[in-house]
Amino acid sequence: MNLFNVYPLFNINPVKAQGSFLWDDKGEKYLDFYGGHAVISIGHNHPHYQTQLKNQLDKISFYSNSVQNELQTELADKLGKLSGLEDYNLFLCNSGAEANENALKLASFHNGKSKVLYFSGSFHGRTSAAVSVTDNPKIVAPVNYDERFIKSEWNNIEQLEAIFEKQGNEISSVIIEGIQGVGGIMIPTVEFLTKIKELCEKHDTVLILDEVQSGYGRSGYFFAYQEFGIEADIITTAKGMGNGFPIGGVLIHPKFQASNGLLGTTFGGNHLACVAAIAVLDVMKDENLIENAQKMGAYIENEIKDFPHIKTIRRKGLMIGIELDRDCSEVRNNLLYNHHIFTGNSNDKSVLRILPALNIKKEETDLFISALKTVLENL
Incomplete structure (x- = not known):
């Protein structure tokens, strides 16, 4: 059997990783300034992360x-405290796409409406409803297309x-990324997000903040939207949540009522996934990584802002x-093959996307x- 060939692959085979570096099967060392699409939040093989996962393997994996799974409760408690959203509830799943699927479904259950508003340049995943609110016709199959999904300009x-x-009276939810990642690091204006919130409240529409990459x-x-001082009804997260271990989450405002069987998942919130996510939160808190993200991001921007060819x-x-x-491909390939x-x-x-670990x-x-x-x- 062969692999289903859907990924364009660089001719590089990483076999080891530590911190912000990778090594391939030939012993070449690479600086990781992308983190596998913003997944590596606390660096590869962080000692605390490794230890916690290894210890859990000696107990129970799934x-x-x-x-009962007390690790889910611990994760929810620590996530609520570090994010400042202690009154929200948490549903655990396996990926960003799955988080968005559940968010869209929960919104529709809540208000009984079926239409969804999304934005140009968006990417919310490749599954059924998530891909229907993704602005890329190449990955939206005919079975996913539906007129209930309405696109508005960013x-x-x-x-x-x-x-x-x-x-407005038919729109169940508005889904928007805190910052568009695949779209090219497009940042919403405070006026835009404020108006979305205002219209959602007026029309009993659920505001979903997709923070899968920007969170x-x-x-x-x-979460990126928190800079703007608005309240989200539902927040979705994944990528950096597990530092490479598959996990996703839906943070749900207390106005939503849970009931048995409303949402569900087989693997979501399993013991290993929870331990990985708890370890990430521990490191983020203990090493002040949110502050480091602010500091190092500003440093990079200041150092490169006058380089030639940067618009x-x-x-x-x-x-x-x-x-x-x-086109950034020449620059990207040069950085990869000549500078590792x-x-x-x-x-x-034209946009080169930079997403290093938060502890860079x-x-x-x-x-x-x-x-x-x-x-x-x-x-």
């Missing part, structure tokens, strides 16, 4: 959600108001989009800064 208040004026300290806030830098914390005056540094791209071909150190950022300067000056 049982279903038909029994940061366009006038169009947003017009849609609500016409269909967990990535933006310099626990703009869009950044919150360590979620950084470097817009070039050309992993970076990312986006649907905007100055000497590691300087390696990237120096390499980027060399690459750009030699274009």
Whole structure:
């Protein structure tokens, strides 16, 4: 049997990782400035993370959600305290797409409505409803298309108001990323998010903040939307939540009522996943990683802002989009193959996406800064 060939692959096979570095099967060392799409939040193989997972393997790895699991309670408690959302409730699942599926379903259960408003440039996952609110026709199969899913332009208040004026009473939820990642590090304006919240309240519409990539300290806030001072009805999270162990979560405002069987999952919130997520929160708190994201992100931006071929830098914390005056693929490949540094791209071909671990150190950022300067000056 062969693998189903859906991924364009770099000819690199990582076999070891530590902190912000990877080593391939030939012994070459790479600086990881992308973290596997913002997944590596506390660095590869952090000692506390490793120890906790190894200890749990000696106890129990999995049982279903038909029994008590005190690790879920500990995770919910620590997540509530560190995020400042202690009055919310937590549903655990396995991925960002699954978190968004459950969020959309919960919203529809709550108000009995069926339409969903999403935005240009969005990416919410590849499963049924999640891909239907993703702005990429290439990955939306005919079976996923439905007129109930309505697209509005990013940061366009006038169009947003017009849609609500016409269909507001039918719209179950609005789903929006705290910061668009795949879309090219697109940041919503405070006016835009405030207007969305206002219209949601007026029309009994649920506001879903997709913080799958922008959450967990990535933006310099626990969740990116918190900078704007609004209240979300539902928040979804995943990527950095488990530092590589598959886990997702739905944070649910207390106005939503739970009932037996309303949501469910086989693997969500299993013992190993919870231990991984608890370890991430412990390290984030003990090592002040949200503050480090603010500090190191500002340092990177300040050091590179005058480099040639950079048009703009869009950044919150360590979620950084470097817009070039050309397709970024040449720069990205040069950084990878000549300087051994992993970076990312986006649907905007000119945007180089930077998502290092939240505990990145100055000497590691300087390696990237120096390499980027060399690459750009030699274009």
